[in-house]
Amino acid sequence: MSEFSRLTPLIQSLPATVPFVGPEALERQRGRKITARIGANESGFGPAQSVLHAIRQAADETWKYSDPENHDLKQALADHLGIPSENIAVGEGIDGLLGQIVRLVVEAGMPVITSLGGYPTFNYHVAGHGGRLVSVPYADDQEDLEGLLAAAERENAPLVYLANPDNPMGSWWPAERVIAFANALPETTLLVLDEAYCETAPPDALPSIESLIDKPNVIRTRTFSKAYGLAGARIGYTLSTPGTAQAFDKIRNHFGMSRIGVAAAIAALADQNYLKEVKLRIANSRDRIGRIAGENGLLALPSATNFVTVDCGKDAAYARGIVDRLMSDHGIFIRMPGVAPLNRCIRISTAPDAEMDCLAVALPQVIRKLASG
Amino acid sequence: MSEFSRLTPLIQSLPATVPFVGPEALERQRGRKITARIGANESGFGPAQSVLHAIRQAADETWKYSDPENHDLKQALADHLGIPSENIAVGEGIDGLLGQIVRLVVEAGMPVITSLGGYPTFNYHVAGHGGRLVSVPYADDQEDLEGLLAAAERENAPLVYLANPDNPMGSWWPAERVIAFANALPETTLLVLDEAYCETAPPDALPSIESLIDKPNVIRTRTFSKAYGLAGARIGYTLSTPGTAQAFDKIRNHFGMSRIGVAAAIAALADQNYLKEVKLRIANSRDRIGRIAGENGLLALPSATNFVTVDCGKDAAYARGIVDRLMSDHGIFIRMPGVAPLNRCIRISTAPDAEMDCLAVALPQVIRKLASG
Structure with missing residues (x-):
């Protein structure tokens, strides 16, 4: 092993880890570019x-x-x-x-x-x-x-x-x-x-x-x-x-x-004028995510954030399937909670219309595939 | 006291400190703008x-x-x-x-x-x-x-x-x-x-x-x-x-x-072409600092860095006097080692000609003042 032999006992007990896998790592793993980066609660609206x-x-x-x-x-x-x-x-x-x-x-x-x-x-x-x-x-x-x-x-x-x-x-x-x-x-x-x-x-x-x-x-x-x-x-x-x-x-x-x-x-x-404007755009995007979810039989939970958590109504495997297929089939990066019962949900960041349009097109396809599959 | 009462014993034992006072803090303390920022071994040549x-x-x-x-x-x-x-x-x-x-x-x-x-x-x-x-x-x-x-x-x-x-x-x-x-x-x-x-x-x-x-x-x-x-x-x-x-x-x-x-x-x-070019400029600036030091009866030590340490030939108070007066009288920011016997020296970062020109003008004035003071 090439690790220094005298790390503290605490350090030796810790795993080398990443709290979150980044979207760039996903791109490298899947060999596929992300078309909608709506998983890390960044703001695709950008700064002023x-x-x-x-x-x-x-x-x-x-x-x-x-x-x-x-x-x-x-x-x-x-x-x-x-x-x-x-x-x-x-x-x-x-x-x-x-x-x-x-x-x-x-x-x-x-x-x-x-x-x-x-x-x-x-x-x-x-x-x-x-x-x-x-x-x-x-x-x-x-x-x-x-x-x-x-x-x-x-x-x-x-x-x-x-x-x-x-x-x-x-x-x-x-x-x-x-x-x-x-x-x-x-x-x-x-x-x-x-x-x-x-x-x-x-x-x-x-x-x-x-x-x-x-x-x-x-x-x-x-x-x-x-x-x-x-x-x-x-x-x-x-x-x-x-x-x-x-x-x-x-x-x-x-x-x-x-x-x-x-x-x-x-x-x-x-x-602060820009902040006011972007808060409006975030609120509109939350509504849009809510509509997209509803059109697909999913339930958007109320949100006070720049993302919307969507209850997919089934188990964690189903939510995971949506997350994975959105990425692998459509290059759409979202995330989901890690622990039951929260992990029946997916989590989608608000973003400009282009990203929302991608989601609106992809989500029904993914859900159909999962139903047939 | 408004500090949380249960910081770890180690944390409680530590001082609130800054390893180095920044040049911006010096400007605020002295109410004087820095004209030559040659104290933190930054590169005034800038990036490419x-x-x-x-x-x-x-x-x-x-x-x-x-x-x-x-x-x-x-x-x-x-x-x-x-x-x-x-x-x-x-x-x-x-x-x-x-x-x-x-x-x-x-x-x-x-x-x-x-x-x-x-x-x-x-x-x-x-x-x-x-x-x-x-x-x-x-x-x-x-x-x-x-x-x-x-x-x-x-x-x-x-x-x-x-x-x-x-x-x-x-x-x-x-x-x-x-x-x-x-x-x-x-x-x-x-x-x-x-x-x-x-x-x-x-x-x-x-x-x-x-x-x-x-x-x-x-x-x-x-x-x-x-x-x-x-x-x-x-x-x-x-x-x-x-x-x-x-x-x-x-x-x-x-x-x-x-x-x-x-x-x-x-x-x-x-x-890497820029790096090559900037290394040459750093070397030339080291030589210039050496000449300025020599003209003032100080001894520039050999340097493998983007700064030159200059032996002022007297005690720490003398070196400190040069550092302080360069700042207070001329807005020139340099630093010095903190511990004897190193603190007989001052430390000057390499920089473009404009900063070196300031130093060349100011240093003899400071040394004269310290000699007469």
Whole structure:
């Protein structure tokens, strides 16, 4: 074996893995180009033209490291949200921030609470720090707030994960339920409230900034990867108390941000007109996915995100068949939840009409083939 | 205090810190714009025009996550270096990779060997994982290979860091000395051979790829941040055995790479004519720094890097005075080593003529002021 012989016991116990297979890997495996990339909840609507302009401008400065204090982006976020910049930490996407959060609080063997079928990358980071995952089943396709709270208390857990709106189900809790959940948690349990999809949520699903900003045991995570259309730029941020925000400075990769990506995020934040427009397009695309699903006898679940989870009404093998055949026969990339009973569903990202047209043509063919096959 | 009350004991013990103060922070502190940014060993020559073109092209795809397998970049590096892509891992700059390497092998209290005054970001990551730094003094402004080897053996250390060429001194060892050092280390000691400056080194300073590629206990780290002029893109990579390379897949942030940055790196690698040209410009700039130093009674040390370390011939306070006054009086950003006896020196990055002209004008004024002050 060519592996260094003295990796830590924890590292030796971990598998080499990928939380998600990327669409490029699928293309290589299948030898087939993707025609509709609607599986990773990226935004095919793209970022604003003003953002593309800012990227092209920033290219000339890419020989410089990005400001390790992320001063300008934090200030822009602070102004936008109406809070001091001390309440904000910036990192390489929510994925990177989740890894740091786990590292801040989890030691080997510690229990960490999440939902069964929730975000796999969070689970990956928990495993990577030797934490012990305690998973609470969804209830009616929603994360089970009572169940999560009970598990956190029972296990005396240092960390609990809640996505609102939720991925992979697209469901959401109203703000007052989320606030009540946060307030009910012990002060010794840190809540990661993942709000990757906050821009596309109904207003009453989002706790106000003030409602949680003074709680040292709450970190809200947000991103420019979804509605802002900048998944490839890797720009995420957190909202918390200043003290909790400062903990990131103990372990983060200070020079880890892409300079062009930061410039893109600042430009994106400045163009709220575009965000308004793209939210409308996302909402229209959600409706379109709902109609396509209905025309094919499938049930689109309500969504507060830039994707729609569709109940295919049968078992996981049937949903898997749809996912696989859409890719192999039509080059359409979608994904599906990984765990029962969520995995009776498929998950389709909103996108421009061209991608939706592909889906509208392909889905009935796939379903016919599966029925005959 | 607004900090979450249950951070791990290790995290609680760490300071919130920045390994380096960035030039943007200096500008904000001093209320003065930087006119010559020659302190962070970035490349003011910038990347190739072909790379800027690739960045502008890639902007339209920045709504997509980057391929988590980094397939195309790894393949391009493999072709360039004449090795299989399985020997390569890709990460968010060498800084990010160093953090991962430390995490792979260091548990709390473990000894880690480096040079006293060596790369602070490595030390930051060691502290961040609870390692115990054992530092070996430089000998004649070079890292002390015998001393590092003796310390690694004495301490039964799992990890030793060596930069060749060295930062902050610009010095280097010939390839055969580095290979002998690697071969003399116990198999249970992982060598991080940091080759951030490999492109600007004399050919005989670089071990051949084959000489070390089969050793499971050697990881070479390289970057597009220096000669390739892409510091802001955060693209680093490692060369090792396939088994050791695969260990990164257990803990890395798979979707952590900037899509534009990866496209830029692939384009940079393809434009070896530009690299040849920029290496010449770097060499000319090194000579120019040497002349400017000499004209001011200072001694430029030999350099294999894109910077020149200049012995100011007095104590650390004197060198610090030059660094501070260049910034405060002239807006010229340089840095200096942090530890005696290296901190009798200042460290100046190579750059285009405009920056060198600023330095040539300012340095004699600063030295006169310090002499009269």
